[in-house]
Amino acid sequence: MSVYRGRFAPTPSGPLHFGSLVAALGSYLDARHAGGAWLLRIEDIDPPRCPPGAADTILRQLEAFGLHWDGPVHYQSQRNAAYQAALERLIxxxxxxxxxCSRKQWRDYAIYPGWCRHGVREPHKPQAWRLRSDLGLRPVAWQDRLxxxxxxxxxxxxxxxxxxxDAxxxxxxxxxxxxxxxxxxxxxxxxxxxDNTPWQCQLxxxxxxxxxxxxxxPLIVAANGQKLSKQNLAxxxxxxxxxxxxxxxHRALLALDQAPDPAAGEAPVAEQLTQAVHDWDPRRLAAERHRRDTS
Incomplete structure (x- = not known):
């Protein structure tokens, strides 16, 4: 792909937190530094997890931080036909x-044992659709940039x-x-x-x-070592x-190892972003799995 197109794809299960900001900012800077597009996708395919108004809150938060996206917002809840067509191709x-099978039935196994691969064990029960991971591309290999x-x-x-x-x-x-x-x-x-990437590469x-x-x-974790997340009440x-x-x-730029000017933390958002886009260099990122939030 010669044209850079990046994206930020949050699940609207609640407002964004500092870990979300670091992820959004990293993808934004990478796209803008390359002169590319930065798209916004709302991954709202699980309505029970997505309270009313959460997506609109996320949009306001991104705009407040100057993270303006290109084109219309893409909502997964409107994409049923495309996903069904892809599933039918796989079938x-x-x-x-x-x-x-239910998770309770295979709780003694580390992974799902594939019991229904050659026929549904209990046809009268509700059924999910699974990927035959044993038949696709194996092994999966890629070069992560960090x-x-x-x-x-x-x-x-x-x-x-x-x-x-539940369909x-x-x-x-x-x-x-x-x-x-x-x-x-x-x-x-x-x-x-x-660790989701291997399945995605297979697909x-x-x-x-x-x-x-x-x-x-790297993941942003709290002082207690827990990942910053909505579930952990970040x-x-x-x-x-x-x-x-x-x-x-400014803290998010520090978390991305971009070494912003210490005096820039009080500068307007637009000014900080302009400088950060110019200076973005993912090679500065330390290849560590976790980054502690020291706030």
Whole structure:
């Protein structure tokens, strides 16, 4: 892919927090420094996890930090037909199968044992659709821009769910279809998603999609070592252009090892971003799995 197209793809399960800001900022700077597009995708395929108004809050937070996206916002909840078409292609190729098994049934196994690969065990029960990880590309190898050579056998990770028993789409299929249809050339995201990449690479090959470049960023963790997340009640980002917001942006640049001018923490958002886009260099990133938030 010669034209850079990046994206930020949050799940609207709540407002963004500092870890989200670091991920969004890293993907934004990488795209803008390359002169590329930066798209926004709202991954709202799980309505029970997405309270009303959360997506709009995320949009306001990004705008407050000067992270303006290109084109219309892309909502996964509107993409059912595209995901169904991709699933049907996988079924026709023998790479997806229905599965009635529950997590409780295979709780004594590290990964799903593939019991339904050759026929549904309990046809009268609700069924999910799983990927035949043993038949696709194996092993999966790619060069992460920060963590270097990566190699996984997806069959050792198990047959991931593509469509849930409740008929909701699962993350792996949706993200692959959307990245391909949006022409995403570079995926910049948190390290917690690195071990999802093997399944996504399998799906890209199976569906004839190009493989984007990957840059996985170190995870931001709290003082207790827990990943900053909505589940762990990480504080929400502000959505107004105040002094706290400007200092948060400066902290996020420090978390990305970009060594901003210490005096720039009080500078307006637009000024900080302009300088950060100019100076962005992912080679400064330390290849460590976790980055402690020292605020």
């Amino acid at each position: 026709s190729a023998g790479l997806a199968y229905p599965c009635s 963590f270097g050579d990566q190699r996984f056998d997806p069959a050792e990770l198990g047959d991931v769910v593509l469509k849930r028993k 909701l789409w699962a993350y792996q299929l949706a993200v692959v279809v959307d990245d391909a249809e949006q022409g995403i050339s570079d995926v910049v995201r948190g390290l917690d998603l690195l 890209q090959v199976a569906l004839g999609y190009p493989e984007p470049r990957y840059l996985h960023l 504080p929400a980002l502000p959505d107004d252009d105040g002094a706290a917001l400007r200092r948060l942006l």
